[in-house]
Structure formats: C-alpha cells, structure tokens
Amino acid sequence: MLWLSLYLPQLARDVFLRGSPQPDTPLAVMENGNGRQWVAACNHAAQHCGIAIGMSSGAVYSLCQQIQVQIRDPAAELEALRQIALWAQQFTSLISLSPPHDVLLEIQGSLMLFGGLATLRQRIEDGLTALGYQAAMAIAPTPLAARWLARAGYPEAVTELEELSRVLRQLPVTVLMQPPAVLKALHGIGVRRIGECLRLPRAELTRRFGKAFLLQFDQALGDHPDPQAPFEAPAHFASRLSLPSEVDNTEALLFAARRLLVELVGFLRGQGCGVQRLQLDLYHRYAAHSHLPIGLVSPSRDAEHLIGLFREHLSRFTLPAPVEAIALRAESLTSLSQHSEDLFTTHSAEHVDWPQLCERLQARLGPEAVRGICPVAEHRPEYAWRYCAPGETDAQAPGLPRPSWLLNEPLALRIVEGRPWFEGPLQLVQGPERIESGWWDGLDVRRDYFIAESTCHARYWIYRELPQARAWYLHGLFG
Amino acid sequence: MSLDSVLQRADVWRGGEQSLHRQVHNLPTGHAALDAQLSGGGWPVGALTECLLAQHGIGELRLLGPALARLSQAGRWLVWVNPPYLPYAPALNHAGVSLRHNILLQIETPDDQLWAIEQALRSGSCGAVLAWPQRIAPRQLRRLQLAAEMGSALGIVFRSLEVQHQHSPAALRLRLAAAASGLRLDILKCRGRFNSQPIVLENDHAVA
Numbered sequence: 001m002l003w004l005s006l007y008l009p010q011l012a013r014d015v016f017l018r019g020s021p022q023p024d025t026p027l028a029v030m031e032n033g034n035g036r037q038w039v040a041a042c043n044h045a046a047q048h049c050g051i052a053i054g055m056s057s058g059a060v061y062s063l064c065q066q067i068q069v070q071i072r073d074p075a076a077e078l079e080a081l082r083q084i085a086l087w088a089q090q091f092t093s094l095i096s097l098s099p100p101h102d103v104l105l106e107i108q109g110s111l112m113l114f115g116g117l118a119t120l121r122q123r124i125e126d127g128l129t130a131l132g133y134q135a136a137m138a139i140a141p142t143p144l145a146a147r148w149l150a151r152a153g154y155p156e157a158v159t160e161l162e163e164l165s166r167v168l169r170q171l172p173v174t175v176l177m178q179p180p181a182v183l184k185a186l187h188g189i190g191v192r193r194i195g196e197c198l199r200l201p202r203a204e205l206t207r208r209f210g211k212a213f214l215l216q217f218d219q220a221l222g223d224h225p226d227p228q229a230p231f232e233a234p235a236h237f238a239s240r241l242s243l244p245s246e247v248d249n250t251e252a253l254l255f256a257a258r259r260l261l262v263e264l265v266g267f268l269r270g271q272g273c274g275v276q277r278l279q280l281d282l283y284h285r286y287a288a289h290s291h292l293p294i295g296l297v298s299p300s301r302d303a304e305h306l307i308g309l310f311r312e313h314l315s316r317f318t319l320p321a322p323v324e325a326i327a328l329r330a331e332s333l334t335s336l337s338q339h340s341e342d343l344f345t346t347h348s349a350e351h352v353d354w355p356q357l358c359e360r361l362q363a364r365l366g367p368e369a370v371r372g373i374c375p376v377a378e379h380r381p382e383y384a385w386r387y388c389a390p391g392e393t394d395a396q397a398p399g400l401p402r403p404s405w406l407l408n409e410p411l412a413l414r415i416v417e418g419r420p421w422f423e424g425p426l427q428l429v430q431g432p433e434r435i436e437s438g439w440w441d442g443l444d445v446r447r448d449y450f451i452a453e454s455t456c457h458a459r460y461w462i463y464r465e466l467p468q469a470r471a472w473y474l475h476g477l478f479g
Numbered sequence: 480m481s482l483d484s485v486l487q488r489a490d491v492w493r494g495g496e497q498s499l500h501r502q503v504h505n506l507p508t509g510h511a512a513l514d515a516q517l518s519g520g521g522w523p524v525g526a527l528t529e530c531l532l533a534q535h536g537i538g539e540l541r542l543l544g545p546a547l548a549r550l551s552q553a554g555r556w557l558v559w560v561n562p563p564y565l566p567y568a569p570a571l572n573h574a575g576v577s578l579r580h581n582i583l584l585q586i587e588t589p590d591d592q593l594w595a596i597e598q599a600l601r602s603g604s605c606g607a608v609l610a611w612p613q614r615i616a617p618r619q620l621r622r623l624q625l626a627a628e629m630g631s632a633l634g635i636v637f638r639s640l641e642v643q644h645q646h647s648p649a650a651l652r653l654r655l656a657a658a659a660s661g662l663r664l665d666i667l668k669c670r671g672r673f674n675s676q677p678i679v680l681e682n683d684h685a686v687a
Contacts, residue, residue, distance in 0.1 A: 112481065112482055113481075113482050113483060114481070114483055115481035115482070115483035115484055116481060119481075119483065353602075353604055354556060354602075354604040356602075357598060357599065357602040357604055357605070358582070360598060361584065361595055361598065361599070364591065364594065364595075365584065365586055365591060365595060369584055369585050369586055370582060370583075370584055371582070371583050371585075372578070372579070372581055372582055372583065373565075373566065373568045373571075373578060373581055373583055374568055374578050374579075375568040375569045375572050375578065376568075381567075384568070384569050385565075385567060385568035385569060386568075387583075390582045391579060391580075391582075392579070400569075400573075401573075402567055402569045402570040402573060403536075403567055403570055404540040404541070404544075404566060404567055404570040404571065404574070405535065405536050405540070405562075405563070405564035405565065405566065405567060406564060406565040406566075406567035406570075407564055407565070408564075408565060423534075456534075456657050457537070457657035457658055457659055458534060458536050458537045458657045459536070459537075459538075460536070476564075476567060476570075477535060477536025477564060478536060478538065478541070479535065479536050479537075479538065479539050479540035479541065479564075
C-alpha cells in the first residue's frame with residue numbers, strides 16, 4: 001500500500017479565507033479559553049501588520065484597525081476535512097480522516113489510471129489550490145510515516161520500506177504528534193531525531209513513555225499493522241462556506257460558489273454521477289435565507305458549465321441583504337455511465353422530449369409567448385385561423401390559394417395612377433376571388449381578393465372593399 | 480504510456496461517450512434543381528442554414544415548404560421564432576404542413592430569442608427551427624450551429640442581405656431574391672461543395 005497524507009495546518013484560517021477573492025485582507029481567527037481570547041491563526045497580511053499567534057484581541061485591534069476577526073469554528077474545520085475527503089474520492093476509493101489536520105489517501109491502485117505518481121500528485125495539488133486550502137503532502141508506504149513526513153515537509157515520495165526506515169531516522173522528534181511534556185523529556189535526554197530514539201533500548205523507552213510510544217514507531221516502519229477507518233461518503237452532497245466578510249456582489253459570490261463547485265465535481269467524479277438539480281442557499285445575517293434552485297437540461301459534472309449557470313441565476317437574482325455564508329446542495333444524483341451509446345447512433349442521450357422543451361420555453365418566456373396555430377373553417381381570411389395551445393389537434397382548411405404570411409391588420413395601400421402601390425406599382429396577376437361573409441355577427445366583409453406582383457417580383461395578396469371598390473388593402477404575402 | 484494519456488487521444492473511442500463521427504443526414508428540399516447543387520442532396524440536418532434576403536414574402540416559405548411538410552408529417556416539431564408576419568394556417572395546411580406540430584414563439588429581447596432558438600435546436604424533438612433574430616453575432620451563430628448538431632435539427636436563420644460578406648459558421652448560406660419567373664437562389668456557401676450555379680425556382684400556380 002502507498003499512502004498520501006494531506007496535512008492542513010492552516011485549516012482554522014483556511015475555512016474562512018477560502019471564501020474570499022481577496023486573500024490580502026488581514027484576517028485573524030480567535031480562540032476562547034481560560035477567560036481570554038487569543039489569536040489561533042492569521043493570514044500573511046495580518047502577520048505583516050505584526051499580529052502573531054497567541055496575541056490577545058486587544059493587541060490585535062490596536063495593531064490593525066481594519067482586521068477581520070472570526071471566532072474559531074472546530075465544527076467547520078472537521079466539515080472541511082470531510083469535504084476534502086469527498087472531493088478526493090475521485091482519486092481513490094480508500095480515504096481516511098485523522099482530525100484535526102490530516103486526510104489520508106491510499107493511492108497504490110490509482111497510479112496506473114492517473115499516469116504515475118508525479119501526475120497524480122500534481123492533480124491533487126492543483127485541486128487543493130482550487131478548493132482554497134493550503135496543504136503539505138507526503139507519500140509513504142505506511143499511513144503514520146506519511147503523516148510525519150508531511151509535517152516535516154519532506155518533498156520526495158518514499159515508496160519502499162527500506163528507504164522509509166532510512167528517511168524516518170533523519171526526521172526530528174517534533175513531528176511525532178506527542179504532547180509537549182514528552183517532547184521536552186526527549187529533549188532532556190538529548191534525543192533530537194527519530195533515529196536516536198530508535199537506538200535506545202525498547203524496554204527502557206516503554207518504561208519511560210508507555211507502550212503506545214513504541215507502537216507508533218513499529219506502525220510507522222511497517223512492523224505492526226496500522227488499520228485506518230475508511231471514510232464513507234454520504235449519498236447526497238451538502239457543503240457550506242462561511243465568508244470572511246459580508247458580500248453583496250455577484251462576482252464575490254461566484255468566487256465562493258466556485259470553491260463549492262470544485263468540491264461537488266470531485267464528489268460527483270468519485271460517485272460516477274452527474275447532477276440535474278442543485279440548490280444554492282444564501283445566508284443573510286438579518287434576513288431569511290435565499291434559495292436558488294438551479295436545474296439542468298441533462299446531468300452534468302462540468303465545473304465550467306455549472307459556474308456559467310450560477311452566473312446566469314445570480315445575475316437575475318436580487319440579493320435581499322448581504323450574504324455571510326453560502327451552501328450548495330445536490331440531492332438527486334444521476335448516474336452518467338448508464339447511458340452507453342451505440343457506435344453508430346446520431347442522437348445523443350441528452351435529448352429532452354417535447355413536453356419538457358415546451359415547459360422550459362413557457363417557464364422563461366411566459367405562456368402567451370409560446371403558442372400553436374390552427375385553421376378555422378371560416379371564409380373571412382382573418383378569422384380562418386386562431387392561436388391554440390401547442391400540439392392541439394388540427395382541422396383541415398379548404399385548398400384555395402392563400403398566402404403563407406398574413407398581416408395582423410390589413411394595410412391600406414396608396415393608389416398611384418389608379419393602381420395600388422406597395423414599394424412600387426402592383427400588377428394584378430390572379431383574381432378576383434370574392435369573399436362575402438359574416439353578416440350574422442356584424443363583422444361582415446365583402447371583398448375582392450387578388451394576387452398582385454410588384455416590380456421586384458414579390459407576390460402579395462391584396463383586396464378591395466366592395467361595393468365602392470376604391471381602397472386597396474394588403475392582407476398577405478406569398479412567402 | 481499510461482492509461483490516462485491513452486484516454487486523452489482523439490482516436491480512442493470509449494463506449495460511454497458519443498460517437499465522434501456523426502452521420503450527416505440530408506433532407507431533400509423537394510426542389511430537384513436545388514438538391515442537385517447541395518452536398519448530400521438536400522438541406523443539411525444537424526446544421527445551420529442561413530437564408531439572406533432583402534425583403535420578406537418573396538417565396539422563402541415556398542422554398543422550405545416541402546421539407547417542413549415532410550418533417551411535420553413525421554411528427555417532428557417546427558418552431559417559428561419571431562416570424563415577421565403570421566404564418567397563415569390555411570396556407571401552411573395547404574402546403575402539407577401538419578399544423579399540430581407547429582409552435583410559434585414571439586420573443587422580445589434578443590437574449591431570450593437566442594436562448595429559445597438554442598434550446599429548441601438542442602432538444603432533439605424539433606425537426607426544424609425557423610428563426611428571424613433581431614441581431615446575431617458569428618459567435619452566437621456558432622453556438623446555434625453546435626446546438627443544431629446536438630439536436631440533429633434543421634436550423635434556419637433568416638437574415639438581411641447586409642451580412643452576406645460576413646463570416647458565418649453556418650453549413651449552408653443561400654441568397655434569396657425575387658426574379659421575374661420565380662425565386663432566384665445563390666448558394667454563397669455550402670459545406671463540402673463549391674462552384675455552385677444560381678438556381679431559379681419557378682413560380683407555380685398553386686402558390687404557397
């Protein structure tokens with residue numbers, strides 16, 4: 001087995017910092033304890049102002065007035081580790097969490113697929129950057145050794161047990177994750193490195209530091225089994241991100257949403273699934289939460305596509321109040337691999353059927369913008385058709401020559417030298433066809449219809465009113 | 480060579496993905512002289528066709544009529560996006576178009592127009608989408624072209640003559656003009672063909 005350890009020493013800070021597009025704003029994370037408040041973590045900008053770990057809140061504010069202060073949130077840190085594990089499922093099926101700072105991935109089985117250790121490592125590194133976390137990474141054949149190497153910042157991957165033993169002996173004892181008292185005692189007997197510790201008699205070490213102290217060396221060197229509890233993924237995706245300061249513009253929200261989307265996409269890759277429905281929740285301090293449901297035409301796990309959708313939805317949404325946290329939920333996952341396609345088909349699996357398309361068009365454009373047309377058995381041309389619901393059954397129309405374009409209202413034509421004029425003189429080529437009808441509803445018409453041709457050879461359907469037969473009207477075009 | 484890099488190759492076909500080489504179907508236009516000039520012998524299905532014309536009502540629907548009749552009778556939908564006038568139901572019926580499969584969209588904003596055209600083209604249930612967009616950029620045409628490919632639809636965009644010298648990603652571009660004996664067609668661009676001759680579709684007496 002080969003373990004990759006992700007060590008996230010700055011998690012207390014990163015859970016707040018990753019939601020902001022401006023990492024240069026000073027930020028300090030405070031912790032309460034023993035009746036006082038002190039700095040547990042801060043970013044580079046804050047350090048630049050002179051703020052250091054352990055300072056009291058008074059000192060912090062006196063050094064930097066515009067500093068953003070957050071209270072440490074251990075639950076969010078644990079949740080962040082879980083989200084990293086969810087995201088990392090795209091790389092391996094065996095993941096283990098070691099709170100508060102570590103995530104372990106078993107990568108022996110993934111090397112072939114991802115094109116070797118270096119490529120895989122690079123992908124994980126890039127992914128963590130996209131997620132907004134700072135992590136040290138180390139690779140070793142045992143989980144504990146990988147965690148120690150990550151703490152020591154050892155850059156090379158160690159793949160063999162013999163090499164591991166040699167490398168571990170060089171590490172300082174400070175990587176051992178032991179309480180300060182133990183480290184102090186080791187320091188007192190002149191032990192600086194793990195190798196020096198291992199040279200001491202085992203019985204003496206056990207008597208002085210307990211059985212567990214010796215066991216960790218056996219586990220790290222692979223002499224004793226060190227089983228890891230596998231991380232189990234939930235069936236749904238839900239992730240929340242607190243923003244370091246309240247946000248009221250779309251770009252900053254999109255930045256934070258992108259972080260969550262990277263998590264989601266990693267999770268979906270691990271599950272072999274796509275999403276078709278998402279919900280983005282915006283939390284406001286002084287207002288009820290806003291919910292943005294986002295639907296997709298077909299299941300997807302393409303981060304760029306999803307961020308485009310988010311952009312569209314957010315730009316059409318008016319924020320009722322500034323946002324202090326966002327959350328992303330995806331409850332129904334759709335397997336992407338179930339559509340396996342025939343080599344020679346041309347229709348893709350993403351097709352939507354007709355009712356769905358109609359629904360979507362009506363949802364965005366309004367029902368009155370989406371209509372069908374059908375003919376009506378009626379002699380008066382303007383009543384010989386009507387709008388209907390899309391897909392309504394059709395009647396038959398008589399087979400007389402009719403123009404394919406009809407004007408909404410007949411257009412009165414000018415008369416030039418006794419001939420009707422529409423962008424030029426019109427020449428009658430066919431007709432007349434008399435239409436005389438409608439006396440029963442008061443909208444009666446008596447007209448002679450002609451087909452006329454203009455000088456540029458377009459054909460029109462024109463009529464004149466009877467009985468005077470003076471005025472000419474344009475009623476249709478022969479498209 | 481790792482599995483990952485093999486999968487990146489363009490010539491590796493994976494069972495779960497779409498087939499790379501789409502068969503291009505062509506739909507006979509119903510006008511033999513025009514079919515003879517078009518590659519594949521008809522309207523390119525799964526692609527965009529541009530009809531450039533100076534004015535409406537010169538026979539553009541007569542040109543499309545046989546194809547529209549055929550598609551709608553096969554149960555594929557025809558979507559009309561912002562036609563300049565009302566498509567007159569009795570005339571369409573007369574031309575053999577099944578009106579049951581027509582849908583008319585009247586959309587005000589250009590963004591919504593493009594969105595609707597794209598959705599309809601992409602959906603796969605539409606046989607043809609006829610659109611008279613207010614304005615459209617080459618980049619947007621490209622989007623529509625991709626949508627038409629995805630939905631295997633006949634996308635027809637009517638535009639004014641002014642854009643005839645602009646670049647366009649459409650598979651077929653026709654210039655329509657009224658002539659003494661009928662409708663004159665110039666093929667400006669046809670994917671897979673060049674050196675086309677102008678064609679005149681004669682006016683018939685059963686005018687459509």
